[in-house]
């Protein structure tokens with residue numbers, strides 16, 4: 001996996017929606033690009049080792065490729081050339097150059113002209129391309145080529161912000177012991193997750209976990225074994241939730257998870273999965289046996305989140321007392 005200090009660049013943005021990226025703004029920019037060039041199709045395309053994905057497609061009946069379409073990484077498409085050379089590509093008439101004969105955009109879709117520029121992540125890696133295609137031969141003037149560069153700067157500014165955000169997230173909101181979000185990180189990401197859930201009308205559940213008698217583990221086995229237990233908990237939590245769910249260590253032996261649920265049963269299922277995971281340790285080390293109390297409830301998306309977090313904490317305490 002390509003992973004640098006700031007972000008993972010081999011994941012499609014469309015699969016990991018981010019509040020800092022305004023898809024609406026990008027859509028307007030692509031529509032404007034196609035309009036200014038009087039082109040039947042305009043695109044923002046993302047490249048990853050698994051292929052080229054249309055992130056945004058101009059909204060026109062004449063555009064055969066909608067957002068989300070993925071083209072194989074080794075297809076002889078125009079965008080591939082840009083990713084390989086990291087420079088702009090202008091082909092005014094592909095039919096006179098045999099190298100494009102096997103390009104499905106030319107051979108199958110009937111495109112003749114292509115103008116595209118590379119779009120970069122802030123660390124210099126190629127994000128993909130920003131391009132227009134035409135069924136007719138074109139003769140774009142230099143000012144138009146300058147224009148496409150300016151428009152793509154708008155997209156790169158958002159990618160730069162995303163990079164900075166990811167960096168900040170890593171440095172400031174990660175718990176160094178467990179490697180998962182600390183309290184602050186959890187609250188920031190939970191807020192974004194709730195916004196997304198409102199937009200997509202999905203249901204969320206909140207779990208609040210506290211290790212039972214953790215002080216005893218420290219006292220009997222030493223602080224460093226206690227640390228291993230906390231790391232094991234973080235690993236189990238990570239493994240039990242989806243990538244798009246948010247987990248965090250609130251401090252000490254308290255952990256939280258904000259998860260997407262389909263119905264109330266999901267909460268119990270995930271609770272059992274987590275507790276089950278605590279007892280299954282790797283072969284390479286043996287931790288003391290421990291248990292945890294997990295409280296929580298379905299989230300009311302329009303009610304104050306921190307109040308619900310407190311309620312989940314109280315629910316956890318009730319369960320803890322219930323087992324005592």
Ligand SMILES: Nc1nc2c(ncn2[C@@H]2O[C@H](COP(=O)(O)OP(=O)(O)OP(=O)(O)O)[C@@H](O)[C@H]2O)c(=O)[nH]1
Nearest residue numbers: 210211212213214215216218223224226227252253
């Ligand atoms: N090893 C280790 N221990 C920690 C860390 N942070 C907090 N603790 C310890 O975690 C323990 C938390 O204990 P408490 O919350 O008081 O209670 P408990 O023993 O878990 O008992 P109940 O919560 O009632 O089940 C304290 O002894 C802290 O010193 C840490 O980073 N590493």
